[in-house]
Amino acid sequence: MQKIYGSAAEALEGVLFDGMLIAAGGFGLCGIPELLIAAIRDAGTKELTVASNNAGVDDFGLGLLLQTKQVKKMMSSYVGENAEFMRQYLSGELELEFNPQGTLAERMRAGGCGIPGFYTKTGVGTQIAEGKEVKSWNGQDYILEEGIFADLSIVKAWKADDTGNLVFRKTARNFNPPAAMCGKICIVEVEEIVPRGSIDPDHIHLPGIYVHRIIQGEHEKRIEQRTTRKKEEA
Amino acid sequence: MPWDRNQMAARAAQELEDGMYVNLGIGIPTLVANYVGDKDITLQSENGMLGMGPFPFEGEEDPDLINAGKQTITELSRTSYFDSAMSFGMIRGGKIAAAILGAMEVAENGDLANWMIPGKLVKGMGGAMDLVAGVGKVIVVMDHTNKAGESKVLKECTLPLTGKGVVDRIITNLGVLDVVEGGLKIVECAEGVTEDELRAATRATLV
Numbered sequence: 001m002q003k004i005y006g007s008a009a010e011a012l013e014g015v016l017f018d019g020m021l022i023a024a025g026g027f028g029l030c031g032i033p034e035l036l037i038a039a040i041r042d043a044g045t046k047e048l049t050v051a052s053n054n055a056g057v058d059d060f061g062l063g064l065l066l067q068t069k070q071v072k073k074m075m076s077s078y079v080g081e082n083a084e085f086m087r088q089y090l091s092g093e094l095e096l097e098f099n100p101q102g103t104l105a106e107r108m109r110a111g112g113c114g115i116p117g118f119y120t121k122t123g124v125g126t127q128i129a130e131g132k133e134v135k136s137w138n139g140q141d142y143i144l145e146e147g148i149f150a151d152l153s154i155v156k157a158w159k160a161d162d163t164g165n166l167v168f169r170k171t172a173r174n175f176n177p178p179a180a181m182c183g184k185i186c187i188v189e190v191e192e193i194v195p196r197g198s199i200d201p202d203h204i205h206l207p208g209i210y211v212h213r214i215i216q217g218e219h220e221k222r223i224e225q226r227t228t229r230k231k232e233e234a
Numbered sequence: 235m236p237w238d239r240n241q242m243a244a245r246a247a248q249e250l251e252d253g254m255y256v257n258l259g260i261g262i263p264t265l266v267a268n269y270v271g272d273k274d275i276t277l278q279s280e281n282g283m284l285g286m287g288p289f290p291f292e293g294e295e296d297p298d299l300i301n302a303g304k305q306t307i308t309e310l311s312r313t314s315y316f317d318s319a320m321s322f323g324m325i326r327g328g329k330i331a332a333a334i335l336g337a338m339e340v341a342e343n344g345d346l347a348n349w350m351i352p353g354k355l356v357k358g359m360g361g362a363m364d365l366v367a368g369v370g371k372v373i374v375v376m377d378h379t380n381k382a383g384e385s386k387v388l389k390e391c392t393l394p395l396t397g398k399g400v401v402d403r404i405i406t407n408l409g410v411l412d413v414v415e416g417g418l419k420i421v422e423c424a425e426g427v428t429e430d431e432l433r434a435a436t437r438a439t440l441v
Contacts, residue, residue, distance in 0.1 A: 027281040027318070028304040030297065053318070080357030081304075089356075098356075101280065102322025102364030109319040122326060122367045125345075125398025128359075158298075170315055172298040174282050177317040205317075221297035227305040228292040 003164050003214050004193060008039035011187050011213040015152055016045040019072075023108055023150035024052040024062065025179040028081070029224045031172030032061045033154040035189045035217045040154075041068055051075040051108065051148050051182075053101060053175050055085045060222055069093070075148075077101035081224065100128060103145050105178050110147035112181025112210070117146050153183025156219070157206070160190045161197075164211030165204045177206045187213040235426040236378075236407035244269040246334050246375050246405050255284065257325070257365055259335030260303045262375045266334055276312065278330055280361040282321045285313035302361065322361065326368040333369040335362065337376045337401075339391045342438040344401040344413040346374065347393035359396060366397035378406035378435050385437040387411065387418065408432045417441040 005011035022040075026032030037056075040048075041064045048071045055074055056063035065071050066084050073095035079085050088094035099107065100122045110118050119142035123129050133144040155176040158169035166188060168176060180186045193216045237245065239262050247269035250256060257278045258266055267277060277286040279301045286301060287308035295306040324330060339347040346366055349359040366372050379385055387404060403421070404411040409432045410421040417439030423432050433440055 028300065030281070030300050030304070076358060078358035078360040098358055100359055100363035101318070101361035102326055102368075105318035105322050106326075120326060120367075122364045124367065126363065126395045128363065168315075168317075170296065170298040170309070171279070171282050171300055173315055173317050175318045178319040223295060223297045223306060224300070224304040225306065226295055227289045227307075228295060229289045231291055 003208075003212060004162055005213050005215050008035040008189065008215050008217070009042065011215045012036065012039050012043060015185055015187070016040065016043050018045060019047040020045070020151040021049045021051065021148075023148060023153045023179040023182050024050055025155035025174065025176030026061065027053055027171070027174035029056065029061055029222050031156050031168070031174050031176055032056065033156040033189050034061060034219060035215065036154040036187060037062060037064055041065055041070065044070070046070050047072045049073040049075065051104065051150060051179070053077050053104060055079045055082050057081050057224070058084050060220070066094070073097065075099055075104065077104050098128070105175060107145055107148045108175070108178035108182040111149045112178065115147050117144050119143065120145055148182050150183040151185070153180050153186035155180045155186065155188050157188050157190045159192045159194050159199065160188060160211070160214050161194055161199055161208070162214070163196060164188065164208030164214055165199055166190075166206040166208070166211060167199055167203065168205050173205065180206055180210045185212050186210055187215070189215050189217055191219060192216065237424045238407070240265060241424070242375050242405055242407060245410065246373060247271070249332065249334070249371075249373055249403065250275050254331040255329065257330050257333045257369065259333065259362070261336045263334040263336060264303070266375075278321075278324070279307070280321050280325065280365070282316050282318055283309075283313060285310045287313070322364050325361070325364050328368060328370060330369040332371040332373060333365045334373045334375055335365065337374045337386065339386050339388055339393055340374050340376075340401050340404050341388050341391045342413070342417045344399040345391045346372070346396045346401050347391040349396045350394050352394065362396050366400040371402045372397075372400050373403045373405060374401050375405045378408040385435055387436045387438050389438050408435055414441060
């Protein structure tokens, strides 16, 4: 099966529909599927629900889909870096479901593993627990959280072979594997497509079974907070 | 004289023992890394890294290598990378020995509030709820009072909780308090701060 597509727009053909649930990889601006996000903006798909740890910044990442008001609802753990997000949220234009970061990651992982719900002690006794089933084991309360089953996963990896075996790079891995796992269709953008057999099978981070479509492209990879030390300090 | 930010961080570093895997929050907790000395401490960054190194030299920043505060950092020879589900698996699973984090309010029963102020901008809890629920020991480092001079150590939190009954130890500019049965116990006072001063600045039951 041919998984490699010529562009983000081609890879998204026949996949997008209004009101769909998209799971996106990335943490802050690190490891985000920036090409696919831009292509979804260009496609104009509306009423999106997006499960993503963050919402990008005003002019990059998922912030692009907020600018065009294509997003109806975000499922995120932290949205602090995005003024347009705040404006839309406070004016009631945008729904926001806060998920503790580990709960969001596990909800994606669980969805990808066919697990519709799991119990966690994260958030017990807080607002997050409101309306959720509570169960007790050995005197500790746990709340029921649901797996995420997305219509589409958009992820960023470093390298892929043509069968979709993926390698991520450093902390750009973050939410990408669980996001990839939980979608009916998973589209991956990579910096490099390498020949089959050139990745040591023991070094594959996510096997190609999770990956349906692959594109290669140039990535801006914007840095959100550039922090450095001076050579003299060493 | 109460402790300053660096002295608080240095005091918090004394809580860390050789061989510990530790998660440090943003702000004063980040400074704790400067005071671990010869102790063999592995820092976790919850976006998917164990063995966090210092900031990179100018010109060596890598957009694929950031900490949970989205700052550029470096790796060490011991570093490992993993995805967010595994990262919070080790947090929720109790593999991380301690988390040192800031707070807006702490109550005498160990309740912690540090993620939102209703009516003000809401940014989100990030990984804080998972950390306080999962790690072995939760150590709060914060100023004892807010900008209005009111105690942040309270009988009950007034802000939405990050975790219920999760805090073990509080390190403030005035001293160190432990959450124990029935209230808070004074462990030590900052240099030059008397026990009476610490008591007077605290709006919680001291046992």
